[in-house]
Amino acid sequence: MYRVRLNGPDDFDGWRRAARAFALAGIAPADIVWQGDAEAGDLFAAGAPPPTADDARFSVPRAFVELAERAILHRDPQRFALLYTLLMQLRERPASLEDRADPLVRRVEGLAKAVRRDMHKMRAFVRFRELADAEGPRFIAWFEPEHHIVRANAGFFVRRFASMRWSILTPEIGIHWDGETLTEGPGATRGDVPADDPVEDIWKGYYAAIFNPARLKIGAMLSEMPRKYWRNLPEATLIPELVAGAQAREAAMIATPARPAARRGNAAPAWQALREEAMGCTRCPLYRDATQTVFGEGPVDAPLMFIGEQPGDQEDLAGRPFVGPAGQLFDRALEEAGIDRRQAYVTNAVKHFKHERRGKRRIHQTPETPEIQACRWWLTQELELIRPRIIVALGATAGRALLGKAVTISRVRGAPIALEGGAQGWITVHPSYLLRVPDEARKAEERKRFVEELREIGEQMKALI
Amino acid sequence: MAALTTCQKLEILADAAKYDASCASSGTAKRDSASGRKGGIGSTEGMGICHAYAPDGRCISLLKILLTNSCIFDCHYCINRRSSDVRRARFTAREVVDLTISFYRRNYIEGLFLSSGIIRSSDYTMEQMVEVARSLREEHDFRGYIHLKTIPDADPELAHQAGLYADRLSINVELPTEQGLRTLAPEKNRRQIETAMAGMRSAIEDGSDASRRYAHAPRFAPAGQSTQMIVGADQADDCAIIRRASSLYSRHKLRRVYYSAFSPIPSPSSILPLKRPPLMREHRLYQSDWMMRFYGYSAVELESATDPQTGCLPLDIDPKLAWALRHREAFPVDVNRAPREALLRVPGLGVKAVDRIIVSRRHRRLGLDDVARLTQSIAKLRPFLIAADWRPVQLADRIDLRPQLPPADAQYELFR
Numbered sequence: 001m002y003r004v005r006l007n008g009p010d011d012f013d014g015w016r017r018a019a020r021a022f023a024l025a026g027i028a029p030a031d032i033v034w035q036g037d038a039e040a041g042d043l044f045a046a047g048a049p050p051p052t053a054d055d056a057r058f059s060v061p062r063a064f065v066e067l068a069e070r071a072i073l074h075r076d077p078q079r080f081a082l083l084y085t086l087l088m089q090l091r092e093r094p095a096s097l098e099d100r101a102d103p104l105v106r107r108v109e110g111l112a113k114a115v116r117r118d119m120h121k122m123r124a125f126v127r128f129r130e131l132a133d134a135e136g137p138r139f140i141a142w143f144e145p146e147h148h149i150v151r152a153n154a155g156f157f158v159r160r161f162a163s164m165r166w167s168i169l170t171p172e173i174g175i176h177w178d179g180e181t182l183t184e185g186p187g188a189t190r191g192d193v194p195a196d197d198p199v200e201d202i203w204k205g206y207y208a209a210i211f212n213p214a215r216l217k218i219g220a221m222l223s224e225m226p227r228k229y230w231r232n233l234p235e236a237t238l239i240p241e242l243v244a245g246a247q248a249r250e251a252a253m254i255a256t257p258a259r260p261a262a263r264r265g266n267a268a269p270a271w272q273a274l275r276e277e278a279m280g281c282t283r284c285p286l287y288r289d290a291t292q293t294v295f296g297e298g299p300v301d302a303p304l305m306f307i308g309e310q311p312g313d314q315e316d317l318a319g320r321p322f323v324g325p326a327g328q329l330f331d332r333a334l335e336e337a338g339i340d341r342r343q344a345y346v347t348n349a350v351k352h353f354k355h356e357r358r359g360k361r362r363i364h365q366t367p368e369t370p371e372i373q374a375c376r377w378w379l380t381q382e383l384e385l386i387r388p389r390i391i392v393a394l395g396a397t398a399g400r401a402l403l404g405k406a407v408t409i410s411r412v413r414g415a416p417i418a419l420e421g422g423a424q425g426w427i428t429v430h431p432s433y434l435l436r437v438p439d440e441a442r443k444a445e446e447r448k449r450f451v452e453e454l455r456e457i458g459e460q461m462k463a464l465i
Numbered sequence: 466m467a468a469l470t471t472c473q474k475l476e477i478l479a480d481a482a483k484y485d486a487s488c489a490s491s492g493t494a495k496r497d498s499a500s501g502r503k504g505g506i507g508s509t510e511g512m513g514i515c516h517a518y519a520p521d522g523r524c525i526s527l528l529k530i531l532l533t534n535s536c537i538f539d540c541h542y543c544i545n546r547r548s549s550d551v552r553r554a555r556f557t558a559r560e561v562v563d564l565t566i567s568f569y570r571r572n573y574i575e576g577l578f579l580s581s582g583i584i585r586s587s588d589y590t591m592e593q594m595v596e597v598a599r600s601l602r603e604e605h606d607f608r609g610y611i612h613l614k615t616i617p618d619a620d621p622e623l624a625h626q627a628g629l630y631a632d633r634l635s636i637n638v639e640l641p642t643e644q645g646l647r648t649l650a651p652e653k654n655r656r657q658i659e660t661a662m663a664g665m666r667s668a669i670e671d672g673s674d675a676s677r678r679y680a681h682a683p684r685f686a687p688a689g690q691s692t693q694m695i696v697g698a699d700q701a702d703d704c705a706i707i708r709r710a711s712s713l714y715s716r717h718k719l720r721r722v723y724y725s726a727f728s729p730i731p732s733p734s735s736i737l738p739l740k741r742p743p744l745m746r747e748h749r750l751y752q753s754d755w756m757m758r759f760y761g762y763s764a765v766e767l768e769s770a771t772d773p774q775t776g777c778l779p780l781d782i783d784p785k786l787a788w789a790l791r792h793r794e795a796f797p798v799d800v801n802r803a804p805r806e807a808l809l810r811v812p813g814l815g816v817k818a819v820d821r822i823i824v825s826r827r828h829r830r831l832g833l834d835d836v837a838r839l840t841q842s843i844a845k846l847r848p849f850l851i852a853a854d855w856r857p858v859q860l861a862d863r864i865d866l867r868p869q870l871p872p873a874d875a876q877y878e879l880f881r
Contacts, residue, residue: 095827095828096828098824098825098827098828099824099825099828099829100821100824100825100838100839101825101828101829101831101835101838101839102828103838106838120514123514124514124515124516124517125516125517126572127571127572127573128570128571128572129571130570130571139570139571141572156508156510158499159497159498159499159500159508159510160497160498160506160507160508160572161498161506161570161572162497162498162499162503162505162506163498163503163504163505163506164506164570197571199567199568199571200571201472202471202472202475202564202567203568203571203573205472205475205476205479206475206476206479206528206568207517207519207525208476209475209476209477209479209480209483210479210480210482210483210519210525210529211483211519211520211521212483212484212519212521212523212728213521214728215521215522215523215726215728215744216520216521217520217521217522217523217744218520218522219522220518220521220522220523221518221519221520221521221522224515224518224524225517225518233517235517239520242519242520243520246520
C-alpha cells in the first residue's frame with residue numbers, strides 16, 4: 001500500500017509527479033491512497049515510496065492533461081484515484097479518451113464539466129466592493145465556490161483587473177492583487193468584506209429597470225443563476241418583489257378584459273351544486289373510512305385561496321376545514337399577519353380524512369399520489385369558480401395538487417410562482433409542521449418565518465386588488 | 466430634466482433599452498489589461514459572461530442603455546416614439562463612461578451596449594455615441610466589450626469611427642417585411658438599412674483582411690454585426706421571417722439575427738395588437754435560426770416545417786421534429802454509419818452529441834445504451850435511429866408519432 005500526500009486539494013503538479021512514477025512502476029490504482037484534502041507534508045509519508053523515475057517519461061494525449069487539470073479541482077475525494085485509473089487505462093488504450101461512451105471517461109468528464117461551470121460562475125458572480133485606504137481605492141469580494149477553483153481562476157481576474165488593487169476572499173483561501181503581484185492568504189468569512197458599496201444601489205436600480213415584466217420566465221433564470229448564489233449577489237434581494245410585481249405590472253400594461261359577468265353571476269349556486277356533488281364523492285377509496293367529505297369554505301369571490309393537505313380528525317367530525325389544532329394555529333398566524341380569514345377561501349388538496357386506526361385513536365396518514373390525483377378534480381373546479389388572484393399551497397401535498405408535480409418546499413418557498421391563468425402561487429409549509437418541530441427555539445423561529453410569509457402574501461394581495 | 470439624478474436617469478434609460486434582445490458579449494478579439502500598455506482595465510476572452518439573470522430569464526452581460534430616449538422618429542412599436550408620453554431623460558457621454566467603468570470595476574458587466582433615440586439629427590446622435598466609445602477606449606484604456614447600435618442614415622465616416630472603437634455594431638431591421646416597416650416605422654426605410662448593412666459588411670471584411678496581413682492594422686468591429694427583428698407586431702408569418710433572416714445572413718454576413726417578441730409597451734400606439742408577447746413563437750424562431758446556422762438546413766427546407774395554412778412553425782413541437790415528421794423518408798438514420806449531416810437532422814441530437822457519436826463510433830459499435838450515455842434523452846431519439854441493437858420497426862411510420870413523443874420541455878432562451 002502506498003500513501004501519497006499532495007500539497008493541497010488542487011495540487012495538479014504533485015499528482016502528476018507521483019502518478020508518473022507509479023505508472024512507470026506499474027502499480028495498480030487500488031494500491032494507492034491519495035491524500036490531497038489535508039495539510040501540506042512530505043510527498044510520500046507513511047507508506048512505501050514508489051520507485052523514483054525522474055528522467056523516465058511517457059506521453060499521454062494532451063487532451064488528458066487538460067482534462068485532468070480541471071477534474072482535479074473537483075471536491076470529490078475520489079478524483080485523484082479516478083484520474084490515476086484513467087491514466088493507467090490510457091497507457092493500455094490511448095485512444096479510449098475519445099470514446100465518450102466509456103464509463104470512466106464519462107465520469108471524469110463529468111467532474112471536469114462541473115469544475116468548468118463553477119469557474120465560469122465565479123467569473124460571473126464575484127461582486128467587488130470598493131474600499132479606500134492610504135494607497136487609494138481597493139476592491140474586495142466574497143465568494144463561496146463549490147470546488148477548489150480559486151487558484152486556477154486567479155489568472156482571469158488578473159488579466160481583467162490588472163490596474164486595480166483587489167482581493168477575492170473565500171472560505172478556503174484568499175487571493176490578493178496589488179497591481180504587480182498575486183499573493184495568497186488564508187480563508188476568510190463574509191464579515192471580512194466591506195458591508196456596503198454605494199454603487200450597489202445604482203446597480204440594483206439597473207437590474208430592476210432592465211427586467212421586462214411582460215416576459216416572466218423564472219425557470220430560465222434559476223437554471224443559470226441558482227439560489228445558492230443569491231446570498232452573495234446584491235441584486236438578488238430584488239428578485240421576489242420583481243416577480244411578485246410583474247403580473248400586476250403586466251396587467252396594468254395590457255388592459256385585462258373584465259371577467260365575464262355571467263360567470264360570476266351564478267358562481268354562488270354553482271359552488272353550492274359542486275359542494276353537494278362532492279358530498280357523495282367516491283372517486284377514490286378514502287370515502288369508505290371517513291365520516292364525510294370536508295369541502296372548502298369561504299366567499300366564492302375570494303381573492304385569496306389557501307390549500308391544505310387533508311382534513312384531520314376534528315375536521316372530519318366537524319365537516320369544516322382547518323378547525324383542529326393546526327387550524328387554530330393557522331388562524332392565529334393569519335391574524336398576526338393581518339389577513340382576515342373570512343376574506344379567504346380555505347380548502348384541502350384531499351377532501352377525505354386518510355388515517356389508520358391504532359387502538360381507539362385515528363392516526364393521520366399522508367395521502368398518496370393517486371388520491372391527490374383523484375381529488376384534484378374537485379380542486380380544479382373550486383379554482384375555476386373562485387378564480388383567486390393568489391393561491392397559497394400549505395405543505396407538499398397541496399403543492400403537488402397545485403402544480404401537478406412533486407415540489408421541494410425548501411426550494412420553492414419564499415417567492416411567488418406564476419401560475420397558468422395569471423394567478424400568483426405561493427408554496428410554504430403546512431401549519432401542522434409547526435406543531436411537530438421538536439426543538440422549542442426552532443419551533444418559534446419556524447413559526448415566525450411562516451407568519452412573515454403570510455404577511456408578504458397579504459401585502460401582495462393588497463397590491464393586486 | 467436637469468433635476469434627475471444619475472440613478473433616476475439610469476432607470477429611465479435602461480427601462481427604455483430593455484426591448485432590445487441582444488446582450489451578447491462573445492466572439493470578439495482576445496484582449497486583456499495585464500499585457501501591453503499599463504493602466505488599462507478589462508478583458509475579452511472569446512466566450513462572453515452573463516453576470517446576472519433577470520426574472521425574465523434573460524442574461525445581463527452588458528450595461529444596456531440608451532444615451533437618450535428622446536426621439537424625433539415615430540415608430541409605432543417603440544416606446545420612445547415621438548408621440549409616446551414616456552418620461553424622457555438624457556445622459557451626457559461622460560456620465561455613460563463613468564457608469565460603465567464603475568460597474569465594470571465591480572465585475573457587474575462585460576461592457577457597454579449603447580443605443581439611442583435620435584435627437585436633433587442622425588449625425589449628431591451618432592457623434593455622441595462615438596464619443597462615449599472613444600472616451601472609454603482612449604481615456605480609460607477600456608479593453609472590455611462595446612456594442613454600438615448605429616444609425617442607418619448617419620454619415621458613413623461616423624459609422625467607420627464607431628467600428629474602430631466598438632467590438633460589435635448593429636443596425637435593426639425592426640420588421641421583417643417592407644410593408645410592416647412602411648406602416649409601423651414610417652421614417653425608416655428598408656433600402657437605407659440594407660445599404661448601411663452592406664457598407665458595414667465590407668468595412669468589417671476589409672478590417673479583418675488588413676489585420677491578417679499587418680499585425681498592427683486597426684481592428685474594425687471584430688465581433689461583426691448583428692440585427693434585430695420584432696415578431697408579432699405586424700402580420701408577417703414565420704416563413705417570411707425565416708426567409709428574411711436567411712437572406713440577411715447570406716448577404717450581409719451577420720453574426721446574429723435576434724428575434725424579439727413584441728412586448729406590450731406602456732401607452733402603446735393605437736394601431737398595434739394588445740396581447741401577451743408571443744414568447745413561444747420567438748423561441749421557435751430562435752430554434753429555426755440555430756438550425757440554419759449550425760445544422761445545415763436551408764430556409765426553403767425550414768419553410769417545409771411550417772404549417773401550410775398559417776405559414777408559422779408549430780408551437781407544440783420544435784421545428785426540427787416538425788421537419789422530421791414531414792420528411793419521414795429520411796429516417797431512420799444509422800448511428801454507426803450515417804454521415805454527420807444526416808445525424809444532425811435527427812430530432813433530439815445536438816451538435817455536441819453528434820460530434821461525440823462520431824468520435825466514439827470509431828472505437829465501438831454503438832448500441833442504444835451508448836447513445837443514451839452520449840445524449841440528453843433517448844426516448845425522443847429512438848424512433849429515428851438505428852443502433853447496433855436497435856431498429857425501429859413501425860414507430861416511424863405511425864401516423865400518431867406526435868403524441869407518442871414526450872412534450873418538449875420548456876427550454877430557456879438561446880441568446881446570450
